[in-house]
Amino acid sequence: MLRKIKIKRGVYFVAGAILLFVLIGFVSKKQMDKPFSEVYIDIDYSQGNYFIHENDIRKLINALGNEVLTGSFAGDINLRNIETKIEKHPFVKEAEVFRDLRGNIKAKIKQKKPIARIINNGGFGAYITDAGEVIPLSDNYTARVVLVKIPSSKKYKVSIEEDEQGKGLFEMVSYLEASKFWKAQIAEISMDKRGEMILYPQVTRQYIEFGKAEDIETKFSKLHIFYTKILPEKGWNTYEKVNVKYKDQIVCE
Structure with a gap:
């Protein structure tokens, strides 16, 4: 008796599954046969x-x-x-x-999400995306991202990581993108052919000799000390530049 009940349940299950597939196929065919409108x-x-x-x-x-x-x-x-x-x-x-x-x-x-705009004196211009891809500028819209000036010899086509300098630059702009504070502070970056960078803040007059994209977090920690401790004590217009390239040093001039 129990065996017959199990067989009946199995038959019902199979029949239900077949019916479901038939209905799905019918709905799908009906959908395909509908005239397209919008x-x-x-x-x-x-x-x-x-x-x-x-x-x-x-x-x-x-x-x-x-x-x-x-x-x-x-x-x-x-x-x-x-x-x-x-x-x-x-x-x-x-x-x-x-x-x-x-x-x-x-x-x-x-x-795609741009995180920096690169230009050079040769007329080249493009965006760097958060994936490191290089995409063209747009006639429709200009993204509010950090501006990066690169040497005239540099014209990245597909990826910013095509050479060592580009890899360093991508690491730098990715760091800025991930930091709400520094993203708001840094307006422009200038990179030479060796990968040495100078940063230009949005507000204060000092430019920042950053060096290569090495020990990025440590260098920004030193910059944080400069902005939160040195400038409030010495005055916001006292220095024209600050150098954080060297280990364990903040050089202000």
Whole structure:
């Protein structure tokens, strides 16, 4: 008797599973057969960057940029191809494209995050992202990030970590990005061909001879002493420069 009950339960379970798969297939086919009507684009602006606008994405999906995919059926639209097109945009970090139950196309876009802007006297300009990627400047928007002047011979194309100086620079701007205090304090960095850096603060008149991107945390700890103990005692306009390059020293002039 118990064996018969178990068999019946097994039959019901299998039948239920088959019915569920049939219903899913039916709904999916019905969704595919629906005429496409609209594209909904959701761009993440939570980080305060506005490099990409909705029309930019529509133009990527449809070269005309007007009636996007109008007249197509949902099943005829290759979502992966749309994702690939969108992710080729230099400011797009990630794209997710999917259909809703009405057959509409929805695209969720995440933007890349710049943490520094690099320029040189040769006319080169670009952003460094939080992943170390080098991306072009934008006509739509200028990010509020630290400005870095690099030698004219330097023109990074794909990654800022293409050489030792670039690796050091990325370590420096990443440190600033992670520190709310120093991110607000440092407005500009000048780096020479050896990787030696000079920092220019937002407010005070002193420039900072920082040296190479070595012992970064220790050097900023010395700078903190300079701002919190030395300047309040000696006066904010007493010194023109401060040097933290040397071990266990703060040289003020």
